[in-house]
Structure formats: C-alpha cells, structure tokens
Amino acid sequence: MTESETGTGAMLRDLRDVWRIRLLEEKVRDLRLGGDIVGSVHLCIGQEAGPVGACSVLEPADALFATYRGHGWALARGVPAAAILAELLGRATGVNGGRGGSAHFTAPEYGFHGENSIVGAGAPLALGAALAGRFDGTGRVALCVFGDGAMNQGAVHESMNFAAAFDLPVVFVCENNEYSELTPIRDMVRNDVLADRARAYGMLGERIDGNDPAVVRDRVGDAVQSAREGGGPVLLELMTARLVGHYIGDAEQYRQPGELERLAENEPVTRLQAALRAAAVPESDIAAAHDDAAHEIEAAAREAAAAPLADAEAVRRHVHA
Numbered sequence: 001m002t003e004s005e006t007g008t009g010a011m012l013r014d015l016r017d018v019w020r021i022r023l024l025e026e027k028v029r030d031l032r033l034g035g036d037i038v039g040s041v042h043l044c045i046g047q048e049a050g051p052v053g054a055c056s057v058l059e060p061a062d063a064l065f066a067t068y069r070g071h072g073w074a075l076a077r078g079v080p081a082a083a084i085l086a087e088l089l090g091r092a093t094g095v096n097g098g099r100g101g102s103a104h105f106t107a108p109e110y111g112f113h114g115e116n117s118i119v120g121a122g123a124p125l126a127l128g129a130a131l132a133g134r135f136d137g138t139g140r141v142a143l144c145v146f147g148d149g150a151m152n153q154g155a156v157h158e159s160m161n162f163a164a165a166f167d168l169p170v171v172f173v174c175e176n177n178e179y180s181e182l183t184p185i186r187d188m189v190r191n192d193v194l195a196d197r198a199r200a201y202g203m204l205g206e207r208i209d210g211n212d213p214a215v216v217r218d219r220v221g222d223a224v225q226s227a228r229e230g231g232g233p234v235l236l237e238l239m240t241a242r243l244v245g246h247y248i249g250d251a252e253q254y255r256q257p258g259e260l261e262r263l264a265e266n267e268p269v270t271r272l273q274a275a276l277r278a279a280a281v282p283e284s285d286i287a288a289a290h291d292d293a294a295h296e297i298e299a300a301a302r303e304a305a306a307a308p309l310a311d312a313e314a315v316r317r318h319v320h321a
C-alpha cells in the first residue's frame with residue numbers, strides 16, 4: 001500500500017471527511033437558527049468518525065439505514081451536500097424534492113435507505129433489505145444505525161434476534177453518545193456496556209472507539225466482510241459523544257460541570273489534528289483538509305439556496321393513505 005492509502009495519507013483524508021460533515025452540520029445549524037430551515041433538527045457534531053469510517057467499507061449495493069441524526073451518514077454515503085441542503089431548505093432540487101426535510105429524507109440511489117424519526121424503526125427495515133439480498137443476487141449487507149436509547153426499543157430486540165436466527169447479513173451500529181434525548185444511559189440500564197447484549201442473541205458484539213475513523217473502518221470492515229460471507233449479524237457499539245444539544249434549541253441543562261470541555265479533548269477533529277501534528281505532517285496539509293471541505297460545503301449551500309422552492313402542487317406526490 002502507498003502512503004496515501006495508509007498512515008498520514010489516510011488520516012488526512014479522514015480529517016477532510018470529518019470536516020465535510022462538521023461543516024455541513026454547522027451550516028445546517030446556522031440556516032435553522034436564521035429561520036431558513038424550519039422544524040426539528042438533530043445534529044451529529046462530534047459523532048462524525050462513525051459515518052466516515054463505516055461508509056468507507058460499504059459497496060454500492062449495500063443498504064444503510066440511519067436515524068433523524070442522519071445528515072452525516074447520508075453525506076458519507078455519497079449523497080451530494082447540495083442535495084441534502086436543498087432538501088432541508090424545502091427546495092425542489094432536494095434529494096426528495098423538499099418534502100422529506102431534516103429528519104425524513106431518503107436516497108436509495110446512493111444506498112442510503114433513509115432516516116427515521118421513530119426510534120429503532122430502522123432495524124426491521126434493515127432486516128428486510130438484508131433478506132431481499134438473499135434473493136436478488138446483490139450479496140447486499142445492511143448497515144443499521146441507531147442510538148444507545150434505541151437499544152431499549154422492542155423492535156431493535158426483535159430485529160437482533162431475527163437477524164441472528166436467520167444469519168442475516170446485518171451490521172448493527174449503535175452510536176452510544178450516552179444520552180437518549182436528555183437522559184443519560186446510566187439512568188436507563190443496569191449494564192451500560194450495550195455490546196454485551198449481543199451474546200444473548202447469539203452474535204458477536206464489540207464496544208469500540210467510535211471517535212476514530214480508522215478504528216471504525218477496521219471493525220465495521222471486518223463485520224461487513226463476515227456478514228457478506230454468511231457469518232451472520234454483528235453488533236458494534238461505537239463510543240462517541242454529541243458536542244451539541246439533542247436538537248437545536250436544547251438548553252442542555254443535563255450536562256455536568258466540565259463535561260463539554262472533557263468531550264472536546266476526545267472529539268474527532270481534535271484527535272486527528274493532534275495525531276497528524278505528532279507525525280510531523282505540515283500545517284498546510286492539515287489546513288487544506290479543512291479548506292477543501294469548506295469550499296465544497298459553501299458551494300453546496302449557494303447552489304441549494306439558489307434553487308426554486310418545492311412546488312405546492314408536489315405536496316401530495318408519493319403520499320399513500
């Protein structure tokens with residue numbers, strides 16, 4: 001392998017990809033606070049290493065299922081930033097013509113099978129995609145993303161049991177940011193090592209560092225390969241943290257003194273930049289990783305804002321009752 005595939009080359013690429021998500025989310029936050037985006041918005045600032053690492057090992061036919069905190073997963077999966085921003089801005093050029101919005105858009109043409117505002121509801125959908133792959137010849141693996149709070153949803157338990165019993169190629173990715181809305185995970189469960197539950201279903205489970213894209217790539221890569229080869233499902237618990245509120249407007253009164261400062265030391269941008277500096281990578285390369293991402297997101301925001309608003313005539317399209 002060359003230096004660009006491993007070591008500092010890969011770290012620089014990861015830093016740029018983390019920045020792409022961070023800057024997209026900061027743009028979304030500004031547009032929401034300015035009133036251009038309306039409705040409830042959940043940002044993934046601090047949690048970017050999961051999507052960056054995991055999406056880098058997926059094949060085009062694989063199916064990714066995310067949650068309402070899904071903008072970063074969509075971007076990492078290949079959905080263009082302009083199409084995401086246009087969607088959130090209610091523009092006709094949005095990925096769903098402006099009808100889905102922040103928490104409900106889907107882009108199957110990119111292998112992104114949607115966000116979902118019902119906690120845990122992506123899990124049974126992921127089973128369906130994995131099962132269908134048995135019959136349609138794609139060899140598809142389904143990657144199902146949900147939070148620590150979703151681990152206590154009945155649909156998630158049922159899905160893990162079903163996937164294990166039928167050896168379905170599903171990689172369950174639990175983003176453990178240690179909060180379910182405003183409630184800390186330790187107040188909701190007796191054993192807060194959520195990966196331990198995998199054994200009860202008869203599958204492998206592992207708690208990993210979810211703030212390092214290289215670790216996520218390695219562990220999700222192994223899980224995806226094993227699932228694709230018939231090894232059945234895997235549960236990976238990605239330890240991470242959101243550096244912002246549950247939703248835009250959250251007063252975050254549940255934070256402990258010094259908590260955000262402690263989390264900031266362990267967040268992906270800080271860590272990748274420190275590792276690159278320790279490896280004597282030039283400051284200009286580190287800055288370029290940010291600047292490349294910033295140019296992309298700024299151009300995408302301009303393109304999205306210039307697009308026409310969704311036509312009111314389109315409001316009933318794709319509505320089934």
Ligand SMILES: Cc1ncc(C[n+]2csc(CCOP(=O)(O)OP(=O)(O)O)c2C)c(N)n1
Nearest residue numbers: 069117118119147148149150177179180181
């Ligand atoms: C079935 C269902 N129950 C409750 C809610 C309300 N709710 C919205 S987000 C959320 C927290 C989920 O926490 P977690 O799964 O850890 O995901 P995170 O928001 O931390 O990414 C809850 C309880 C919901 N949307 N759907």
Ligand SMILES: [Mg+2]
Nearest residue numbers: 147148179180
């Ligand atoms: Mg959570």
